[in-house]
Structures are given as structure tokens and as C-alpha cells.
Amino acid sequence: MRLIARYAKECEAHFEIITVWDTKIEKESVPKHDPRIKTLTKQHPAAIWFERKMHDDYGIIIEDAFDNRPLVHQEYFPSAIHPMQKAFQAKSITPSDYKPYKYETIGGDGVFEVAVGPIHAGIIEPGHFQFSQAGEDILHQEVRHFYKYRAIEKMLEGKTLQAAKPIIERISGNESIAYQIAWRDIVLQATRSELPEQSRKYHALLLELERMIHHLTDLGFIPNDAGFGAALAFASKLSEEARRQLQRLTGHRFGFGAIDFESHTMQTEVWLHYLETLEEELALFEAWIIDIPSLWDRFDTTGILKAKKAKKYDTVGIIARASGLTLDRRDEPFYQTHGFVLQTESSGDVAARYKMRLKEARNTLTMLRNFTVETSEAITLHTLQDGEYFSFVESAIGELFMSVEIKDGVIERFFVRDPSFVNWQALHLMMPDNIIADFPLINKSCDLSYAGNDL
Amino acid sequence: MIRFWNRRFRTGILTENPEFDKEMQTIRKEMKDLVKKRFAGSLAIRMVDSGSCNACEAECNALSNPYYDLERLGIYFVASPRHADVMLLSGVMTFNMTPHVLDAYKQMPEPKWVISLGACPVMEAPFEQTFAIKGPATAHLPIAYHIPGCPPEPIEIIRGLLAFLKGI
Ligand code: SF4
Numbered sequence: 001m002r003l004i005a006r007y008a009k010e011c012e013a014h015f016e017i018i019t020v021w022d023t024k025i026e027k028e029s030v031p032k033h034d035p036r037i038k039t040l041t042k043q044h045p046a047a048i049w050f051e052r053k054m055h056d057d058y059g060i061i062i063e064d065a066f067d068n069r070p071l072v073h074q075e076y077f078p079s080a081i082h083p084m085q086k087a088f089q090a091k092s093i094t095p096s097d098y099k100p101y102k103y104e105t106i107g108g109d110g111v112f113e114v115a116v117g118p119i120h121a122g123i124i125e126p127g128h129f130q131f132s133q134a135g136e137d138i139l140h141q142e143v144r145h146f147y148k149y150r151a152i153e154k155m156l157e158g159k160t161l162q163a164a165k166p167i168i169e170r171i172s173g174n175e176s177i178a179y180q181i182a183w184r185d186i187v188l189q190a191t192r193s194e195l196p197e198q199s200r201k202y203h204a205l206l207l208e209l210e211r212m213i214h215h216l217t218d219l220g221f222i223p224n225d226a227g228f229g230a231a232l233a234f235a236s237k238l239s240e241e242a243r244r245q246l247q248r249l250t251g252h253r254f255g256f257g258a259i260d261f262e263s264h265t266m267q268t269e270v271w272l273h274y275l276e277t278l279e280e281e282l283a284l285f286e287a288w289i290i291d292i293p294s295l296w297d298r299f300d301t302t303g304i305l306k307a308k309k310a311k312k313y314d315t316v317g318i319i320a321r322a323s324g325l326t327l328d329r330r331d332e333p334f335y336q337t338h339g340f341v342l343q344t345e346s347s348g349d350v351a352a353r354y355k356m357r358l359k360e361a362r363n364t365l366t367m368l369r370n371f372t373v374e375t376s377e378a379i380t381l382h383t384l385q386d387g388e389y390f391s392f393v394e395s396a397i398g399e400l401f402m403s404v405e406i407k408d409g410v411i412e413r414f415f416v417r418d419p420s421f422v423n424w425q426a427l428h429l430m431m432p433d434n435i436i437a438d439f440p441l442i443n444k445s446c447d448l449s450y451a452g453n454d455l
Numbered sequence: 456m457i458r459f460w461n462r463r464f465r466t467g468i469l470t471e472n473p474e475f476d477k478e479m480q481t482i483r484k485e486m487k488d489l490v491k492k493r494f495a496g497s498l499a500i501r502m503v504d505s506g507s508c509n510a511c512e513a514e515c516n517a518l519s520n521p522y523y524d525l526e527r528l529g530i531y532f533v534a535s536p537r538h539a540d541v542m543l544l545s546g547v548m549t550f551n552m553t554p555h556v557l558d559a560y561k562q563m564p565e566p567k568w569v570i571s572l573g574a575c576p577v578m579e580a581p582f583e584q585t586f587a588i589k590g591p592a593t594a595h596l597p598i599a600y601h602i603p604g605c606p607p608e609p610i611e612i613i614r615g616l617l618a619f620l621k622g623i
Contacts, residue, residue, distance in 0.1 A: 077550065095550075125504050125507070125509055147552045151587035151588070154587075166581035173513060217516075233521055236516075237520055240522050254513075
């Protein structure tokens with residue numbers, strides 16, 4: 001079974017622990033006066049961040065966990081506060097005394113540590129990486145995040161789904177369309193409404209365009225991190241052009257506000273013409289980049305994630321597929337009839353993740369053609385019904401999971417698991433046998449979201 | 456490889472529509488002069504994200520794509536605050552990031568300026584005040600100039616940088 005998410009919610013007399021697997025959803029109640037649960041980390045190591053977060057959020061004690069350090073709450077965060085509890089309503093907190101964080105490191109003769117972050121050298125989001133080094137060789141790495149923690153889950157409580165939308169679409173800017181589609185599916189379930197085929201196609205087109213932008217960006221940045229700047233110049237031109245198409249279609253370069261229940265018209269001629277040029281350029285790019293041996297020297301066998309480990313750590317998305325797992329939320333009839341073909345690689349290294357992006361970009365191009373519609377239809381939603389709703393979307397990074405509980409017409413509990421949240425936990429597995437100079441390359445080949453992870 | 460070079464020569468320098476190009480040209484000229492006069496030919500920017508949604512970073516990255524190519528104006532994004540004249544601050548000031556942002560600011564040599572980028576740092580993005588957000592950046596840092604937008608488009612960032620340069 002694959003672990004998708006594990007989170008808590010507060011009820012009248014107890015906390016409910018919800019564990020989402022690929023095949024079922026399990027619920028467990030624990031009393032508020034003594035909330036304790038058993039860890040799942042022995043079988044599913046990636047459960048640890050979920051569990052540490054649950055402790056920070058609600059004060060739930062994880063028995064027999066190998067790691068009890070705070071996760072979201074950092075050095076100055078008052079340890080007595082568990083802000084997801086309903087009773088906590090403060091809008092500001094006073095920093096507590098500095099409590100040092102004990103990094104996971106490896107000791108030994110001549111082994112030293114390298115601390116990277118939270119502010120990095122490039123234009124990139126903040127996060128911290130702690131390396132244990134033997135000379136150039138990486139022995140171990142710990143990924144530490146949540147610098148961007150904005151408390152989105154709490155922020156959304158008490159809001160209507162409509163009022164929550166502008167915030168949800170800004171949780172992770174480069175996955176905005178995916179987040180909006182997850183939101184859309186929750187609205188549709190909660191109002192028992194159906195989306196007409198044309199609108200589904202239009203939304204899927206926008207999601208594929210977002211994926212295309214993501215892949216094009218990475219197709220440039222990954223070689224750039226191996227010192228091959230020409231690829232960045234080429235691919236960033238393509239991603240800029242794709243972004244402008246997204247703007248032309250939605251009025252926004254990142255598609256904020258794009259997914260709704262209104263009717264939209266595409267200028268199909270301009271669009272199809274754009275796809276033609278993109279196809280030509282992409283083919284040229286691929287023929288060129290595939291043929292640069294010094295670049296592939298850097299990519300091949302760098303940052304390997306073996307299939308067994310990828311599975312054990314419940315990874316998703318490009319990372320999982322590059323290691324051979326057949327996992328994609330688009331692997332279903334609607335996408336398949338529009339040209340979706342599941343892509344995988346087997347070597348699990350930077351090269352595999354790069355080739356995955358090339359292959360997926362090509363497949364996405366086919367779908368962008370097939371999803372083209374003249375106009376999408378407007379629909380009127382039925383009345384909203386209270387309840388607990390779940391949605392899954394394949395974002396450009398991987399499977400996105402969202403769950404919303406509605407009570408009295410407003411959000412009672414909002415939870416979202418960005419694909420990055422599980423994938424970040426597998427990053428350290430790619431480090432041993434690599435040198436620290438290759439870390440930026442490995443990290444970029446995964447291209448995970450910090451904002452979506454931290455919330 | 457040959458095919459690539461053929462294409463490279465055929466494409467030449469990327470141009471936009473003529474209007475945009477004209478604006479870019481004027482901006483470019485003014486900007487180059489100002490950078491030369493005020494910053495001895497190179498303006499060094501340290502981008503710091505204190506809790507963005509990552510779209511603002513993506514737009515800053517877009518500044519170096521062939522359409523905008525900011526570096527040709529003498530403006531560089533540098534790796535350390537110690538090399539920077541300007542801090543370009545994006546995102547809401549989160550509780551967890553604030554000490555690090557202030558640290559980075561302290562590391563910058565004088566004279567130094569902070570430019571806030573996008574709706575987040577001035578608390579105009581849809582994000583509301585929570586315990587995890589430490590209010591607008593103006594409460595923590597002297598903000599010399601603000602570039603509005605959610606996110607500001609690359610051309611708006613360039614215009615903003617120009618207006619900032621004119622103002623100092
Ligand atoms: S200003 Fe808007 S685009 Fe920029 S980081 Fe904030 S929410 Fe994202």
C-alpha cells in the first residue's frame with residue numbers, strides 16, 4: 001500500500017487521525033486529554049514528516065517514533081503552542097528563547113558538516129540542507145524546511161470555498177492550475193454538480209500547459225546547473241513563450257483565477273499555430289541536447305534513486321516515474337482517450353529525470369492538441385452540502401492531494417499534501433556516492449516546491 | 456550541432472513586437488546610463504524570498520531569458536548579500552524566515568537599499584495575517600521602493616528597477 005497522507009483534525013471530544021492510502025482511508029480517534037498514536041515509520045519512512053507535523057499542529061504524541069524533533073516550528077517558535085487546535089486563535093505570537101535544532105549528522109574522523117541555507121545562492125526559495133561530508137563525498141544530507149510556513153491551513157478555516165480560492169491558487173505559484181483543479185473537484189463534489197466535457201477538456205488543457213512550462217523551465221535549468229548555459233537560453237525562450245500563451249488564454253502568466261465555472265473561448269487558430277512552432281522547436285532542442293556527451297557524463301549515474309527506495313518512501317510524480325514506478329493520476333480513461341501515455345524510465349538518476357521531462361513534454365504536446373476546444377460551457381452549481389471531500393490531481397511535480405471538510409457552509413478543516421512533501425523526504429537517498437558539487441544538479445533535477453511543502 | 460548553429464544564426468537576437476522593443480530600448484538606454492552613473496556600471500541585486508508562492512521568483516528568473524536579458528543592462532543577481540547593493544524582497548515575512556532576512560540585510564555593505572517585490576511583502580496578496588506571518592515588511596526593514604503586482608511581470612520589474620534608480 002502506498003501512503004498518500006496522514007493528518008489530524010480536531011473534533012468535539014477527540015482528535016481524529018486520518019491516514020490516506022492509495023486503496024483506502026483509515027480513521028482513528030484519540031482522546032484529547034492524552035492524544036497518542038503509534039508511528040507508521042517502520043514500514044513507511046515518509047510518515048515521519050506527517051507525524052512530526054501532527055505533533056507541532058495539535059500536540060499529538062507519536063509513540064515509538066525515532067525522531068521527535070519539531071518540524072514546522074523552528075528555533076524561536078514557542079513550544080507550548082499547537083496552533084491548529086481550535087482554541088488557538090491568536091494572530092501573532094511572541095518569539096520564545098532560541099532552541100537549537102539538532103541536525104541529523106554522521107560523526108567520525110575527518111567528517112565535517114556543511115550547512116546550506118535557508119537563503120540560497122540563486123533566485124530560489126528558502127530551505128536548509130545539512131551535509132555530512134568526507135572530503136568532497138556526501139555521506140548524508142538532512143533536508144530541513146518550513147521556513148515559508150504561512151499557516152495556510154489555519155488561514156482557510158471559517159472561509160467559504162469561494163473566498164478560499166484566491167489563497168489556494170497561490171499556495172504554490174508554479175502549480176497554481178493543479179491546485180485550482182483540486183479545489184474545483186472539491187466544489188463539484190460538495191455541490192453534487194457535474195462538469196461538462198468541454199470544460200473538463202479546457203481545464204485539462206490549462207493543466208497540461210502548466211506542466212509544459214514547468215518541464216521547459218527545467219529542461220533549461222538542469223543543464224545550466226551542469227554548466228551548460230546555452231540550454232538555458234534556448235529552453236527559457238520556449239518557456240517564456242509558453243507562459244505568454246497561458247497569459248493569452250487566462251489573462252495571467254501563472255493562470256491565477258483561471259479555473260472557474262464560466263464559459264471561455266479560445267482562439268484555436270492562434271493556439272494550434274503556436275503548438276506547431278513549439279513542436280518544431282522542441283524537436284530541435286531534443287535532437288541537439290541528446291547529442292552533447294559531456295552533459296550526459298554529468299547526468300548519467302548522478303543522484304540515483306533506486307526503484308525499491310522510491311517505493312519505500314512513497315514518492316510520486318517525475319521522481320517516482322524516473323525510478324520505474326508506474327504512478328500517474330492521469331492514467332485513467334479521460335486522459336487516455338486524449339492521448340495520454342504513461343512514461344517511465346528505469347535508471348532513477350539525473351539523466352532519467354531529464355529524459356522523463358523530454359518524454360512528458362512530447363506527450364503533453366499531443367494532449368494540448370487533443371484538449372483544444374472552441375468554447376467551454378458555463379454551469380450553475382447546486383447548493384453546497386456539508387461533508388468531507390477529497391481530490392487528487394497530477395501536478396507538474398506529481399500527485400497533489402487535497403481534503404476539505406465543510407461544516408455549516410464554511411471550511412472546518414483544510415488539508416493539502418503537495419507532491420513535494422513526500423518527495424523532499426526522498427532527496428537524501430540520492431546523495432550518497434555523489435560529491436557535494438553535484439547537489440544543485442540533483443536538486444534541480446527533482447525541482448520540488450518549497451512553498452507547497454511548507455504551506 | 457550544425458542544425459543548432461544554423462538555427463542560432465537564423466534566429467539572431469530575439470525581438471518583440473516593435474512597440475515593446477522601442478520601450479525596451481529607451482529603458483535600456485536610461486537604465487545603462489543610470490547604472491553606470493550611480494553604481495559604476497554594475498548593480499548587484501540579492502534576491503531574498505521570505506515566504507512567497509514562488510511565482511515572484513519565477514518572474515525574476517524570467518528576467519534572464521533571451522527576451523529580457525537583464526544582465527546586458529549591467530544588473531546582476533548575486534549569490535551573497537555581501538556583494539549586493541540592493542535586496543529584492545519577495546513573499547510575506549514569515550515568522551520562521553524573518554530572523555534570516557534581517558540577518559541577510561545586516562550582511563549587506565552600506566550604502567544599501569531594499570526593494571519589495573509583489574503584493575506579498577506589503578501584505579496586499581490574498582494571504583491574511585496569521586500567527587506565522589510577521590506583518591508587512593515595512594515594519595522590519597527600510598523599504599526604498601515597491602514594485603506592485605501578483606506577480607509583477609518581468610517588464611514591470613524592469614520598469615520598477617528603472618524608477619528606483621531614477622529616485623535615488
Ligand atoms: S506577490 Fe503574488 S505572485 Fe508574488 S509571491 Fe506573493 S502571491 Fe505569489
